[in-house]
Amino acid sequence: MNVKRILFVFPNTANSPAIPNAIAMLTGIAKNLSWDVDYFDTYIYEKTRDSMEDREISGEFKPSDFSVTIEFKSFDNLLQDLQNKINTFQPNAIAISCMSFEYEFLLTFFPNLRIPDSTLVLIGGIHPILEPDKVIDSGLFDLVCIGEGEETFAEILIKFERGDDLSRVENIFFRDKRSGRVVKNSRRVLIDEKRLWDFKPDYSLFDEKYFLYPFDGELYRRHTFEIARGCPYSCSYCGNIALMEAYKGSNKFVRRRPIESIKQDMRKVIYNYNIELFYLQDECFLSHNISWLREFSEWYGREIKKPFIIQTRPETVSEEKIVLLKQMNAPFFQVSIGVESGSEKILFEVCNRKTPIKKIIDTFDLLHKHNIRTCAFFMVGFPEETRKDIFDSINLCRRIKPSVAIVSIFQPLPGQYLREVCIEKGYISGNERLQTFTGGSILKMPQISAEEIVNLRRVFLLYATLPEENFSKIEKCEKDYYRNEELYRELVSLRWNNSSIKSRKL
Numbered sequence: 001m002n003v004k005r006i007l008f009v010f011p012n013t014a015n016s017p018a019i020p021n022a023i024a025m026l027t028g029i030a031k032n033l034s035w036d037v038d039y040f041d042t043y044i045y046e047k048t049r050d051s052m053e054d055r056e057i058s059g060e061f062k063p064s065d066f067s068v069t070i071e072f073k074s075f076d077n078l079l080q081d082l083q084n085k086i087n088t089f090q091p092n093a094i095a096i097s098c099m100s101f102e103y104e105f106l107l108t109f110f111p112n113l114r115i116p117d118s119t120l121v122l123i124g125g126i127h128p129i130l131e132p133d134k135v136i137d138s139g140l141f142d143l144v145c146i147g148e149g150e151e152t153f154a155e156i157l158i159k160f161e162r163g164d165d166l167s168r169v170e171n172i173f174f175r176d177k178r179s180g181r182v183v184k185n186s187r188r189v190l191i192d193e194k195r196l197w198d199f200k201p202d203y204s205l206f207d208e209k210y211f212l213y214p215f216d217g218e219l220y221r222r223h224t225f226e227i228a229r230g231c232p233y234s235c236s237y238c239g240n241i242a243l244m245e246a247y248k249g250s251n252k253f254v255r256r257r258p259i260e261s262i263k264q265d266m267r268k269v270i271y272n273y274n275i276e277l278f279y280l281q282d283e284c285f286l287s288h289n290i291s292w293l294r295e296f297s298e299w300y301g302r303e304i305k306k307p308f309i310i311q312t313r314p315e316t317v318s319e320e321k322i323v324l325l326k327q328m329n330a331p332f333f334q335v336s337i338g339v340e341s342g343s344e345k346i347l348f349e350v351c352n353r354k355t356p357i358k359k360i361i362d363t364f365d366l367l368h369k370h371n372i373r374t375c376a377f378f379m380v381g382f383p384e385e386t387r388k389d390i391f392d393s394i395n396l397c398r399r400i401k402p403s404v405a406i407v408s409i410f411q412p413l414p415g416q417y418l419r420e421v422c423i424e425k426g427y428i429s430g431n432e433r434l435q436t437f438t439g440g441s442i443l444k445m446p447q448i449s450a451e452e453i454v455n456l457r458r459v460f461l462l463y464a465t466l467p468e469e470n471f472s473k474i475e476k477c478e479k480d481y482y483r484n485e486e487l488y489r490e491l492v493s494l495r496w497n498n499s500s501i502k503s504r505k506l
Ligand code: B12
Pocket: 012, 013, 014, 018, 019, 020, 021, 022, 023, 025, 026, 051, 095, 096, 097, 098, 099, 100, 101, 122, 123, 124, 125, 126, 127, 129, 130, 145, 147, 148, 149, 150, 152, 153, 224, 230, 237, 238, 239, 240, 243, 281, 283, 408, 413, 414, 415, 437
């Protein structure tokens, strides 16, 4: 092969740019093997309102004018623009990465493209890992990566360049273009934590906008920095259970990045991209052992000192670990916690999250005692959830006073245990189109309608933050939003001005 060109495609369902870690990683691998790379990201094609936009309207995120700086294109141009990119760049390979939302979106336009037979079309990401059979059976892709891509992708590119047989590559499902025959190979074991971060991401495909992120109403140059991969818990509304199942018998599932690798790469991204805010990507940051946290926080506090965001579970928060977070010497930082529900029935029996409400309250009290900015994630519309349960969540939010609260509608995504429950109980058929986390509920349940769930999500934060004297007005907006939009906007602005949980600047 004289020229080697690969086009990466991210079927982004959002209307704002985000760097998919996988594409940065795969770009690094392709460039190391001397491939020319190009990128097609669908974020600039205007779609229906995404969750970020909905959350600004409902008072979860402080409004920012970031989207004003983006020059959107009509959605109707998407297909032709991608076709033009393929025609002009003439890639030998097209590599797509997607989660479940992106996959569903991809199917709305990808089948209409004209792709030369000689072009290898590969797909990977969380969705192909969770539903590899359905993805290969779509007949749209030559190769589906069914596990981690770092080693597999390099092997594919090398073999493809040489014209070798790809059908035997471990970790892929392969479909022969001519015969339509499908070969399903076994999953590769997970890469050991000592080697995983030797694969270096490359961000050259991402322009300046990709590094900007609205946070607390202001724009920051943000970077998502992987600290660990995998989560030790088994919440029933999360894809993690299916991932653990897929990798059963493989190497260690939760891999912690060696501190030396963190040091080297964090210094590099700060230098190269002038990063102001780190999202320390780890599904449960404070579950690291205390000696790791101590070493990391000492170093960060000495050398990095940048604002950061972490995500953790309430049961991992303690005075001792808070001291270590403070030792990181950041001008401000945020601890984000999945609270999910204020009903122990929902938490224990539906979500498989056995954190007592008392522990959640104590955790937020402790964080606030130390003046730490907090973010609480809630969900509404769980199977079996009643209006009373949702009000338990609202009341818990009122009690714990997070600096920011994000409220999502439960979506039965592939890979979740709860999706199976929903199918068994007849709440979904399994063939519905997914909704966004703010758009609607696809569950048809006897005790609460999808409409009531959407309405309650919209006013959740108003009930949780405004003085009770506003409740009759909030109820009006809940029951008939479209006739009370003006009143709703007024209440949301009150939420930012007067509410007890307005964000804390440290
Ligand atoms: C970081 C993260 C985010 C980040 C960045 C996401 C991104 N676009 O990259 C943020 C915070 C923005 C985010 C947002 C969301 N996320 Co998220 N996120 C994660 C998390 C914790 C890690 C993902 C990651 O970067 N991993 C590291 C990279 C390198 O791994 P990877 O993407 O899997 O890619 C590897 C392989 O899949 C493969 N691969 C990937 N693509 C390709 C392509 C080819 C060609 C090949 C060969 C291989 C290959 O190789 C890669 C390297 O091994 C995962 C949890 C998890 N366990 O994966 C959830 C997860 C992916 N997120 C999830 C969800 C639901 C969301 C949201 C929809 C949530 C929301 N409330 O809106 C949004 C979607 C936003 C969007 N459109 O991008 C779900 C997806 C479930 C599903 N069935 O799709 C997950 C699995 C969480 C969960 N446990 O349920 N997320």
